[in-house]
């Protein structure tokens with residue numbers, strides 16, 4: 107026999123945005139069911155921030171988000187700013203710390219955040235169901251209820267079919283990144299089914315893969331990291347770069363990857379904040395007998411300098427500074443401040459922290475996240491075409507959008 111559940115609100119996906127939405131709606135007295143496909147709630151929360159969950163950022167503002175509509179996120183982020191989430195974390199006595207660039211992390215473990223959200227949900231009577239897979243979602247007019255739109259969700263659980271009847275459906279299924287952590291496309295399918303537009307999706311916050319000479323270069327330096335400024339189009343990020351066996355990673359690369367399209371050049375400044383040309387020319391005056399390698403070693407990792415001079419600058423020997431013509435030093439300086447390279451591809455959804463694109467914000471109300479032409483249907487979190495920079499901005503969007511929907515469902 108089918109199990110039939112009637113609730114005010116059904117939330118598809120028990121991740122960051124879904125759980126925030128659930129606890130907010132339930133705290134208003136709504137009956138709420140969370141339908142989670144996987145065996146566990148909040149897997150991405152547990153894996154996030156290297157296990158410490160970078161749960162928000164003190165500098166949250168629209169400039170840290172990518173979307174076809176740069177203004178869409180403003181309203182939700184104002185209604186539920188980082189301070190609101192920090193208050194919740196403090197009320198649960200979770201120790202946290204501020205790291206660079208306003209990033210807030212748990213001191214103990216990301217599991218503190220998941221435990222907090224789960225506790226809030228349970229305290230407010232949210233029904234949390236795992237291993238339950240939505241199969242179809244249909245809307246109908248409720249004749250007994252002033253002709254309001256209602257929804258029927260058919261799901262499959264290990265114990266059989268579950269039919270959920272509800273007034274509001276919140277799609278919080280996340281996105282395509284890291285399928286093993288729950289990444290799925292069902293949220294997009296429901297959006298399309300109800301006539302919402304999808305902005306093309308791409309992996310974001312993702313390492314680059316290299317081929318040919320660049321791959322050999324990266325392989326030899328695998329494990330070496332240094333601060334750089336990575337630029338593409340009109341965006342720049344000054345953070346660490348990490349050479350890997352496959353290509354390039356590290357925060358600066360993850361950040362710029364969200365702005366990169368295949369075929370485009372990425373420019374790396376290996377000496378951010380310095381004019382390498384001036385350094386070299388002044389070095390030649392002050393330390394004429396010093397050799398080039400040991401001079402640059404004061405600023406850059408030795409293995410990188412040796413390889414860069416040989417492979418990129420075409421300087422195979424290790425001349426003394428006095429022996430190098432000024433024009434050549436100037437050229438080398440320009441190369442160090444503006445190394446142009448072409449990644450072959452990104453590592454794709456397998457390792458991407460986010461999915462760019464998603465449900466078009468044109469079709470959603472920015473205050474409530476409700477579909478403009480489909481009453482009672484809401485989209486929150488990463489499934490929406492709003493993606494943050496690295497640094498806690500993605501969770502802040504998940505909390506804020508989940509909260510806004512939770513206030514009105």
Ligand SMILES: Cc1cc2nc3c(=O)[nH]c(=O)nc-3n(C[C@H](O)[C@H](O)[C@H](O)COP(=O)(O)OP(=O)(O)OC[C@H]3O[C@@H](n4cnc5c(N)ncnc54)[C@H](O)[C@@H]3O)c2cc1C
Nearest residue numbers: 119121122123143154155160280288290487488498500501
């Ligand atoms: C490795 C990693 C580390 C990260 N670290 C950080 C960080 O430190 N700070 C930060 O701000 N962001 C971080 N992010 C990004 C952040 O995790 C996401 O932006 C955020 O989790 C999005 O929240 P969401 O609720 O929209 O989606 P999710 O958290 O992905 O939740 C979606 C949920 O829906 C479930 N689901 C999927 N399909 C269905 C379906 N059809 N039916 C029912 N349930 C379904 C999934 O199993 C999952 O539980 C990280 C991402 C990754 C991959």
